[in-house]
Amino acid sequence: MLNKKKLIPVSLLTGYLGSGKTTLLNQVLSNQKGYKVAVIVNDIGEVNIDASLIQKGGNVTQKDENLVPLSNGCICCTLKVDLMKQIISLAQSKKFDYILIEASGICEPGPIAGSICMLDGTDETVNLPAVAYLDNITTVVDAKRMADEFGCGDALLNENMDEEDIENLLVQQIEYCTTIVLNKTDLVTDEEKKNVISVIKALQPKAKIIETTYGNVDVDDILSTGRFDYEKILESAGWIQAMQGEGENSEDHDEHEEHHHEHDHEHEEHEEHEHHGHHHHHHHHDEGEAEEYGIGTFVYQNVKPFSKQKFEEFVFAKWPKEVIRAKGLFWIADDPQTAYIFEQSGKQKTATDDGKWIAAFPEYERKQILQMNPDIAQAWHPVYGDRVNKLVFIGRNMDKDAIIKALDDCITDEAK
Structure with a gap:
């Protein structure tokens, strides 16, 4: 049984490169509503650009120890242990009441969620301190990119990734989340936006969808939502709902x-x-x-x-x-x-x-x-x-x- 009273809540922010994660993160940090938020920022390069942009926004600083950059690797794999160590350290410092993690744009959310859940004390076989629980997984989706990919059929191109890898990653990020922020809606027509939402709902019918521009969201939609449930998210993707016969044959x-x-x-x-x-x-x-x-x-x-x-x-x-x-x-x-x-x-x-x-x-x-x-x-x-x-x-x-x-x-x- 998960006892949240003594644990610090964690929110995971995912989304493909350029979707607007860092912009959204800065918006949240500028309107914290009394939260004392620690931020962990993951960048696959040796230089953590996102961490620099967040510091530039004047919301958090490494000097105050509430911004932790994890660079040169992905927190879903090579930096998984480092991520858990940082969560434990921030939680045990007692300086914060919330941890917000921005994952690299090419990270898969499932393994990250698994790592965080190992710190909630529900698995007695894990020899780790019970310090944190996963509260929400937010995936930021670029409405224009989605419209091009699933609406108009234009290829997604990136010099470092094959088109098929990008498509697979986008689907994984949409399927494994509890909140979807559909960003840059000003760059698509109403018809394209409705088209994109229909695709998102088919892939992930259970997540809350928030439409926005420039990453403008209410803090309460990202922090302390209580939306994440490990058992439910495993069954929330559209393909699993269909497999279970939810709907006509439920x-x-x-x-x-x-x-x-x-x-x-x-x-x-x-x-x-x-x-x-x-x-x-x-x-x-x-x-x-x-x-x-x-x-x-x-x-x-x-x-x-x-x-x-x-x-x-x-x-x-x-x-x-x-x-x-x-x-x-x-x-x-x-x-x-x-x-x-x-x-x-x-x-x-x-x-x-x-x-x-x-x-x-x-x-x-x-x-x-x-x-x-x-x-x-x-x-x-x-x-x-x-x-x-x-x-x-x-x-x-x-x-x-x-x-x-x-x-x-x-x-x-x-x-x-």
Whole structure:
């Protein structure tokens, strides 16, 4: 149980390069409303430019020890330990009542959130002092960049990153947050802005969206919001909501994340498989707005395996350009033991080994798991067990029937 009374709250600020994070940070620090805020600024270069800009704004200074620059690395990976040390130090100094972290523009928010949550005292296996808790994750989104990328189709170009890496990072930053600041709305038309918001809501339907220019936001929307919940954020992304059938086919189950082959996992929804081995359903997160701008979500499901060759051909040669985001589980006939996670953001597509299906476990262990998890037992297929291809698609003006047919064409009966 998280006891917040003795812990210092932490707010994480993320967003791609040039989105306006530092401008927003300075706006917040100029209107602190009595908060004593310490700031940690991460920059991947040897010189922390953002820290210099914040000092120039006259809000915090390194001399007063309330500005901590973390340079030459990312706090989501190489500087993770340094970040935790600085949070502990600031919290134990008793000089501050809030910590605000500005992550580098190329940081993934998930690992950073995990590091901060290790300091809240809820995990007794972690030998770290309980000093802080994560209160809010704010992602700053450049409305103009989003309009160009998802609205007009123009490529995002950066000399240091591939286009597909940028698209993937933007999606991750939007999916893993509790507050979205849509910045630079003065640079897009009302139609483009509504278009962008429809995409954001499809990717992350649970976050609060704040529209602004020049990073102008109310402090209360960034600090002491109480919005972050570790369990809820893991299930808040649009693809997970669709996987769970929230909306048309909503049912109340726990643990619908994809790692359903693990021992303690509750299986996916209780719906029965149709006689031909698969079913599909379709729903929108924000019905009126989503329909108006062509944003749709659907789940493809089929218990029979993919042919590795045919699925790879679909993914790398026939992938529909209208798909913005796709994620889910699949299995292939050549390797029936292994559950794979497929993930796509923009042009980037990956498939990773996620361990064994429960059906591949030794019989005694499998029986034990099924006895302990009636949901899994109820959904168990008499031939394939818990093996399933279950993929969520989010996109604009998708030809759902064509995608389903293309995936059905990848199915084979030749499982080993």
